[in-house]
């Protein structure tokens with residue numbers, strides 16, 4: 275499937291419409307699921323993921339999902355990932371579940387084996403997105419990363435989410451959050467994401483102390 279196609283999801287009160295649209299706005303595949311029959315969001319997400327998988331399949335795409343976790347005890351959404359992927363590769367840092375290692379390993383193996391992808395999407399910690407982009411760059415596979423900088427107003431006015439992309443200042447809240455991974459200054463993004471780390475540590479310790487007092 276060409277990377278200029280997008281999946282659109284219109285969540286309504288009674289129904290949700292899911293479709294694949296090309297650059298001209300032509301709908302290539304579409305489906306509708308009920309929204310109002312769910313009182314819990316989790317089963318709705320599973321059906322939504324299955325509907326997304328169905329329409330992108332109809333539009334001719336195959337999806338490989340690689341997900342990574344620190345260890346087995348924090349693995350989440352495995353069924354949801356399975357529902358929207360033709361192939362799911364689950365990695366853990368300590369090898370306690372799935373394959374042992376980082377998400378970049380199977381990605382590199384597939385690219386080196388000659389597999390071709392129209393688009394690689396990386397969503398997660400900044401260092402992971404940096405190394406996914408470094409992995410795909412020698413193969414020229416278009417790579418989008420979804421940046422998650424600190425956001426304050428979300429309108430492009432406060433500057434909190436400032437990132438440098440292609441040598442230009444961008445605001446992730448209005449210009450992104452998805453950018454070309456080859457153009458992002460990840461080192462600056464990492465440095466800015468750590469700006470409030472001491473405050474976060476202090477707030478966490480304070481909460482822990484409050485909790486300890488409550489249980490005594």
Ligand code: FES
Pocket residue numbers: 424425426427428429430431432433434435436445446447448
């Ligand atoms: S969150 Fe304020 S400019 Fe983006």
